[in-house]
Amino acid sequence: MKTIDDIDVREIRHKLGLNQSEFWSSIGVTQSGGSxxxxxxxxxxxxxxxxxxxxxxxxxxxxxRKDDFEVIEYLRTHKSDLYKTLKKEAKAKKKEK
Structure with missing residues (x-):
């Protein structure tokens, strides 16, 4: 079974309580492809x-939006320290909620 950075994809799907069709279609992959x-x-x-x-x-x-991806890519390539700081701050805010 394939993983994403050592995370079992099937396990993620089961934990979310989704069948293959629901899980994979949300990212544009067919059920058979996901299987x-x-x-x-x-x-x-x-x-x-x-x-x-x-x-x-x-x-x-x-x-x-397309603009979101362009900003992320710019930060990632040109301002890596700023990108990392913003990412850490966003994660911290998520944990607070």
Whole structure:
């Protein structure tokens, strides 16, 4: 079974109480494709990123805009210290809620 940074994808799906169709369709993957990933096929990096955002970080990707991605990429490549600080602050605020 494939993992995202040593996290079992099937386990995440079970903990969320979702069937394969619900879990995978939320990131644009068919149920049969998701089943193959859960059975051992390599998960492409973009799919891994979407899994992390949607099912681990709990980001509503329907609300993201192209500008958001451009800002994130700029911070990541040009202002890595600022990006890391902002990311830590965002995580701390989530924990407070």
């Amino acid at each position: 193959r990933y859960e059975s051992g096929r390599s998960i492409p990096r973009p799919v891994q990123a979407l899994l992390r955002l949607v099912h681990i970080e709990r980001v509503d990707i329907d609300k993201l």
